[in-house]
Amino acid sequence: MPRPLGELEGAAMTRIWEWNRPATVREVLEDLQKERPIAYTTVMTVLDNLRQKGSVHREAEGRAYRYKAVSTRAAYAAALMNEAWSTSDNPAVALVAFFGMMSPEQRQALRDAIRVAQADDQAEAKGK
CATH class of the missing domain: 1.10.10.10 (Winged helix-like DNA-binding domain superfamily/Winged helix DNA-binding domain)
Incomplete structure (x- = not known):
């Protein structure tokens, strides 16, 4: 944490x-x-x-x-975001509120990150 x-x-x-x-x-x-x-x-x-x-x-x-x-700045930021999100009593509402605070560039970066994560999931599923 x-x-x-x-x-x-x-x-x-x-x-x-x-x-x-x-x-x-x-x-x-x-x-x-x-x-x-x-x-x-x-x-x-x-x-x-x-x-x-x-x-x-x-x-x-x-x-x-x-x-x-001990970790990169990106890993530290990700851990902070995960901590905040996981302690919410309603994670879905917290995510929607967070997305609403994002700039268009940040939302695009999020979409890009989701595509990368989905591609990783698909590659992992094929490897099993």
Whole structure:
């Protein structure tokens, strides 16, 4: 079950996802400082919170740690959507409401995704 990210957690995760490699506190700090003043210890705490939430793994590198995302941004977003949908008392109504919030581009992306999922289902059925 994914836990929603706070503002700073989201900003840190965005960097880690975009870089697609393990990152140090210093690297995340320097990139965040381009947008706002922030302390090293704050970024260190945020990354440790993300580790405790299960969003990142860390590996020791000398006296520092490198943090790496546990999943992709897309997988995280999908897990959040699934969590929200599955906790609804009426999933069908929740989906209709969600679709109503989508832009035409998002609805097209959804149609495309459904076609891919159906093709995967058909290929799996043939393989059995």
